Amino acid sequence: MTKIRFQNTRTRRKDAFSPIDPSDVRMYVCGPTVYDRAHLGNARPVVVFDVLFRLLRHVYGADHVTYVRNFTDVDDKINTRAAETGRPIRDITDETIQWYLDDMGALGALTPTHMPRATEYIPQMIAMIETLIERGHAYEAEGHVLFDVTSDGNYGSLARRSLDDMKAGARVEVAPYKRDPMDFVLWKPSTGDQPGWDSPWGHGRPGWHIECSAMAFDLLGESFDIHGGGNDLTFPHHENECAQSRCAHPEGGFANVWLHNEMLQVEGRKMSKSLGNFFTVRDLLDQGIPGEVIRFVFLGTHYSKPMDWTARKAVDAEATLRKWRKMTDGVAAGNVAPAVLDALGDDLNTPGAMAELHRLAAGGNAADLKASAGLLGILDETLGEWAAAPDAGDAVAARIEELLAARTQARSDRDFARADALRDGFAAAGVVVKDTPEGPVWDLGPKFDLSKLEGL
Known part of the structure; x- marks a missing residue:
């Protein structure tokens, strides 16, 4: 069997991978907040963890790997988009999820085993919050429920940060109802124009971090093999997931291996x-x-x-x-x-x-x-x-060379209006042209658009 080793964020070393149950290798990856099109950076973890999914399926068998990637469909950014457009929240999230699936499918990404929506797991989130309160790890204040970071002796262990360091570096306004500046929201009240659900703490909605813990527990159990996501999520999102999960389910280890991809x-x-x-x-x-x-x-x-x-x-x-x-x-x-x-x-x-x-x-x-x-x-x-289709690369090069020759001829003919129009056309199309003693050289810029060369 192929030997697999991962640079584990949790241990800060390259560890040999040994699944908890080789007949059911389990992986959770944080998915998108669905209010707009996925940008190119959003696609990187999709491709990274799709390759990992394929590798695990190849090594352990396609029927022996469970891959969960969630959709965050309750979030203040979504509420803002609904207010700006006047559209129902569900219409926005349904449309955006389909966009995401279409775009990631175009990149060749396999469909994960489960793609839960946060709004489908509200009862599980409420149950986990109740458990955290019962065990002394969370408290209610002014309609909010907050996680008490001082109750978790391992808080900060994933990101390798101490509470004192985190407080010193915090640049957030501290709500008066927080016992500690680093306490984070598990549940918050909703006004009439915001999505909300009935709970023991009043009509409200979950905080961001609790959704992944609740969904991972429901679909993968108290311990699973791999948790992935972008390195921008290491703190606070993944740190908070770890804290609330190990405090709600101390019998488990949550995720054994943490993998984080770099940015784009x-x-x-x-x-x-x-x-x-x-x-x-x-x-x-x-x-x-x-x-x-x-x-x-x-x-x-x-x-x-x-x-x-x-x-x-x-x-x-x-x-x-x-x-x-x-x-x-x-x-x-x-x-x-x-x-x-x-x-x-x-x-x-x-x-x-x-x-x-x-x-x-x-x-x-x-x-x-x-x-x-x-x-x-x-x-x-x-x-x-x-x-x-025909080789677009050859066609693009030929077209650009043709237009450069036309610009050179226009300059020779002292037709500066035509030469300037071609110069501006290259810039609009995202073609970077540099004039050198040996002649013009070109490259394609980040926003190259072939269609803008057609009318030149």
Whole structure:
């Protein structure tokens, strides 16, 4: 059996993976808050933990892995979106969940075993909160229920932070009803225009953290194997999950292994609306970038490292995938290469696995290339329709070179209006052009849009 080792956030070391029950390997991954389209950064944990899901299914058997990824469909951001649009909350969350499933499906993500919605687990959340109160770990104050962090001697152990350090670094307004500045909300009151449910503490709604603990307990039990998510969730979300879960169910260990993926950058910079480099998965798909290409780019960086999305990487990924698809067309899948399994077993080393795919392709081993790529979720026949179209990379390059030649001619003819129009057109289309002594050179920027070149 393939040996698997993970860099465990909980232990801060690379541990050998030994599931609690090899006949039911259990994994929980924090899913999206559903009020808008998923941006590119939201897609990274989906691809990371989809590869892990595939690896576990390959090693332990498809029927012996349970994967839970939730939807947060009760949240103040959703309430705000409903107020802004005048639409019912359920309409917004239903629509956004379907968008998410469509977009992640386009990236080749398998459907998790369970995809619970927070609003379907309110009774379980209330029951867990009642248990925490009974055991002295939570208290009611002014219609709120709060977790008492001082009641948990291990609070801060996941993030490696002490309570004193957390209080010193806190930049939040402390509500007067809190016993300790770090106490967090388990339940809060709802006004008439906010979603709410009846509870022993009045009409209200759950805090953010309690939902994952309640759903994980209901679907996976008091102890399970792996908990995943972005590293921005380590504190406070995952820390608070750990605290309330171990205090409500001290007989269990909650999650044995914690895996956190790093964040995404665009062209070397943090993705931000203020920088103009923020885009959704749907934006890229609508620009004609296939989901398989997006996935390929993601796999080239280890999940624990910041991933830099660039248009050049996407062009190169498309070219490689076209060659591999042509090579494996009509070929029956062979065996997954041992080196691919070894790489994935070594803390999900997707760059190492991808390097092995390149070696298989260079050696002409089409059958094993197809099987090995399939374990990574690429070269799947359900994702290959895009490859039947003409090579967009060649077409883009030809069009840009044609327009650059036209700009050079316009300058030669002293038709500066035409030259300036082409310059502005390149900028609008996201094509970065630099004039050098040897002639113009170009690259594709993060918001390249082929359609904006058509009218030039």
